[in-house]
Amino acid sequence: xxxxxxxxxxxxxxxxxxxxxxxxxxxxxxxxxxxxxxxxxxxxxxxxxxxxxxxxxxxxxxxxxxxxxxxxxxxxxxxxxxxxxxxxxxxxxxxxxxxxxxxxxxxxxxxxxxxxxxxxxxxxxxxxxxxxxxxxxxxxxxxxxxxxxxxxxxxxxxxxxxxxxxxxxxxxxxxxxxxxxxxxxxxxxxxxxxxxxxxxxxxxxxxxxxx
Amino acid sequence: xxxxxxxxxxxxxxxxxxxxxxxxxxxxxxxxxxxxxxxxxxxxxxxxxxxxxxxxxxxxxxxxxxxxxxxxxxxxxxxxxxxxxxxxxxxxxxxxxxxxxxxxxxxxxxxxxxxxxxxxxxxxxxxxxxxxxxxxxxxxxxxxxxxxxxxxxxxxxxxxxxxxxxxxxxxxxxxxxxxxxxxxxxxxxxxxxxxxxxxxxxxxxxxxxxxxxxxxxxxxxxxxxxxxxxxxxxxxxxxxxxxxxxxxxxxxxxxxxxxxxxxxxxxxxxxxxxxxxxxxxxxxxxxxxxxxxxxxxxxxxxxxxxxxxxxxxxxxxxxxxxxxxxxxxxxxxxxxxxxxxxxxxxxxxxxxxxxxxxxxxxxxxxxxxxxxxxxxxxxxxxxxxxxxxxxxxxxxxxxxxxxxxxxxxxxxxxxxxxxxxxxxxxxxxxxxxxxxxxxxxxx
Numbered sequence: 120x121x122x123x124x125x126x127x128x129x130x131x132x133x134x135x136x137x138x139x140x141x142x143x144x145x146x147x148x149x150x151x152x153x154x155x156x157x158x159x160x161x162x163x164x165x166x167x168x169x170x171x172x173x174x175x176x177x178x179x180x181x182x183x184x185x186x187x188x189x190x191x192x193x194x195x196x197x198x199x200x201x202x203x204x205x206x207x208x209x210x211x212x213x214x215x216x217x218x219x220x221x222x223x224x225x226x227x228x229x230x231x232x233x234x235x236x237x238x239x240x241x242x243x244x245x246x247x248x249x250x251x252x253x254x255x256x257x258x259x260x261x262x263x264x265x266x267x268x269x270x271x272x273x274x275x276x277x278x279x280x281x282x283x284x285x286x287x288x289x290x291x292x293x294x295x296x297x298x299x300x301x302x303x304x305x306x307x308x309x310x311x312x313x314x315x316x317x318x319x320x321x322x323x324x325x326x327x328x329x330x
Numbered sequence: 331x332x333x334x335x336x337x338x339x340x341x342x343x344x345x346x347x348x349x350x351x352x353x354x355x356x357x358x359x360x361x362x363x364x365x366x367x368x369x370x371x372x373x374x375x376x377x378x379x380x381x382x383x384x385x386x387x388x389x390x391x392x393x394x395x396x397x398x399x400x401x402x403x404x405x406x407x408x409x410x411x412x413x414x415x416x417x418x419x420x421x422x423x424x425x426x427x428x429x430x431x432x433x434x435x436x437x438x439x440x441x442x443x444x445x446x447x448x449x450x451x452x453x454x455x456x457x458x459x460x461x462x463x464x465x466x467x468x469x470x471x472x473x474x475x476x477x478x479x480x481x482x483x484x485x486x487x488x489x490x491x492x493x494x495x496x497x498x499x500x501x502x503x504x505x506x507x508x509x510x511x512x513x514x515x516x517x518x519x520x521x522x523x524x525x526x527x528x529x530x531x532x533x534x535x536x537x538x539x540x541x542x543x544x545x546x547x548x549x550x551x552x553x554x555x556x557x558x559x560x561x562x563x564x565x566x567x568x569x570x571x572x573x574x575x576x577x578x579x580x581x582x583x584x585x586x587x588x589x590x591x592x593x594x595x596x597x598x599x600x601x602x603x604x605x606x607x608x609x610x611x612x613x614x615x616x617x618x619x620x621x622x623x624x625x626x627x628x629x630x631x632x633x634x635x636x637x638x639x640x641x642x643x644x645x646x647x648x649x650x651x652x653x654x655x656x657x658x659x660x661x662x663x664x665x666x667x668x669x670x671x672x673x674x675x676x677x678x679x680x681x682x683x684x685x686x687x688x689x690x691x692x693x694x695x696x697x698x699x700x701x702x703x704x705x706x707x708x709x710x711x712x713x714x715x716x717x718x719x720x721x722x723x724x725x726x727x728x729x730x731x732x733x734x735x736x737x738x739x740x741x742x743x744x745x746x747x748x749x750x751x752x753x754x755x756x757x758x759x760x761x762x763x764x765x766x767x768x769x770x771x772x773x
Contacts, residue, residue, distance in 0.1 A: 266367055
């Protein structure tokens with residue numbers, strides 16, 4: 120009898136504690152306001168600036184390990200992230216603010232691990248971060264931010280696709296590969312026959328070739 | 331079969347426009363129809379497509395294609411070409427600034443700075459030159475400029491429009507976003523449209539006349555003056571019995587002689603086909619015809635593009651006909667009278683000229699009258715010594731001269747103001763519109 124009372128009391132206490140904790144989290148969430156488009160742009164600018172530095176370091180590592188194709192891919196992606204950072208910076212300036220980035224020294228591991236980290240980052244950006252930022256920019260009717268996010272989103276999809284392909288068959292990526300990067304939106308592709316950027320409509324002359 | 335050909339261009343054009351909508355709704359950045367910047371580029375692309383489609387359609391209208399021309403008549407197709415020609419440039423004019431505006435918003439450049447950037451893109455300068463050539467052809471065809479231009483200058487400017495379309499092709503292929511879309515369906519529709527237009531132009535405007543020439547070997551046999559200003563050109567060739575001409579039709583003639591061969595001009599067959607020779611009667615009315623009168627020699631090869639036109643006795647619904655000719659407008663009616671006489675149809679010809687010296691085919695017409703079914707009434711506007719009918723031919727005069735007007739099909743051919751006035755006058759007298767037939771020859 121005592122034991123059963125003890126169990127019931129413990130369960131009730133746990134329930135009460137759980138409810139209290141949940142209440143506290145909700146209160147905290149309610150207290151934290153939704154990020155503004157300017158804050159989202161700053162977050163994206165910081166993310167792209169770090170991604171650029173990270174991919175440049177990953178490219179050097181891939182080059183050293185003899186994965187020339189992966190090195191080209193990281194170089195192209197770094198170039199693309201630089202374009203996105205610049206576009207986000209313009210959108211921030213248009214809102215009267217100064218772009219801020221805290222670029223940290225990248226943690227470089229093996230090329231395979233670097234690809235996994237890169238893929239994870241791109242998937243987060245394309246599946247969660249940018250769709251949410253885009254929704255907010257649309258709600259705010261901030262066209263410049265919208266197009267900055269839209270361009271980045273379309274390019275990150277391509278980056279993720281290439282990282283996935285490289286991870287599937289890393290050996291094949293030892294040989295050198297060519298990529299082209301749109302200097303307006305950062306769209307990245309290995310389709311050398313491409314004539315017009317499918318994302319922003321710029322002609323091929325506006326692409327930079329990376330090998 | 332004609333109806334199948336007739337459906338090809340509209341169906342392909344609709345497919346292209348549908349695929350434009352699909353491509354722009356499913357762009358990598360998301361649908362372009364959801365925000366202002368997207369709408370700018372979507373409509374910029376649409377303007378380019380509509381402009382290019384319009385130019386292709388314009389070429390087909392005047393291609394003299396046999397699946398199109400007999401259904402409507404070349405003169406009506408040409409008039410539609412004139413009207414459409416005023417609208418299509420609007421799309422061509424709107425396309426470049428919309429594209430620049432979109433890219434300026436994308437890059438953050440000013441409109442002017444972006445304009446200068448775009449001008450440096452590959453294939454833009456030829457496309458811009460092509461657009462100017464097309465616009466020049468349109469501007470020089472507007473009534474107030476056309477009046478001040480010779481036919482030759484206007485014709486040359488119009489040839490520039492072909493060059494304009496050719497100049498724009500590189501731009502379409504290299505920078506056309508829909509042509510280079512991820513899915514190839516738009517490109518298939520577009521290439522089919524270009525191929526269909528090019529094939530029709532090439533065949534009907536160039537190869538068919540050459541093939542006809544190769545088959546018949548047309549040459550000028552002789553010339554004869556019909557009046558002080560009108561010269562008949564007799565053309566002979568092989569197997570003319572197999573060259574199907576209906577009286578009332580016309581052809582575009584290119585006389586292969588120095589100074590003449592660069593231009594093809596429309597002239598009516600002025601005699602019903604007899605299997606032995608063809609006759610065209612040409613009035614001296616401009617630089618080209620003056621040169622023709624002065625320099626055309628027997629033996630000159632003639633490339634004949636035709637016959638064309640639906641202004642024939644086949645349109646006759648009643649058994650009776652009234653034919654009204656003004657000056658050189660007699661030529662198709664002269665040929666038609668022969669077939670009417672052969673069919674013993676009751677026909678009255680009212681033939682207006684300025685003076686008795688301007689009347690052509692006077693003896694031939696008198697000869698045709700001997701058959702008993704034709705009657706000719708000559709009307710002169712400026713001849714004081716004339717004892718016959720005088721004055722401007724109008725509906726009231728026709729009503730007086732031909733009391734059974736309402737029982738007749740009316741065939742009109744003459745200066746456009748005369749035809750317009752008679753058309754309106756006859757309608758006012760109760761002649762149904764579908765029994766008033768005319769063809770305007772100023773292509």
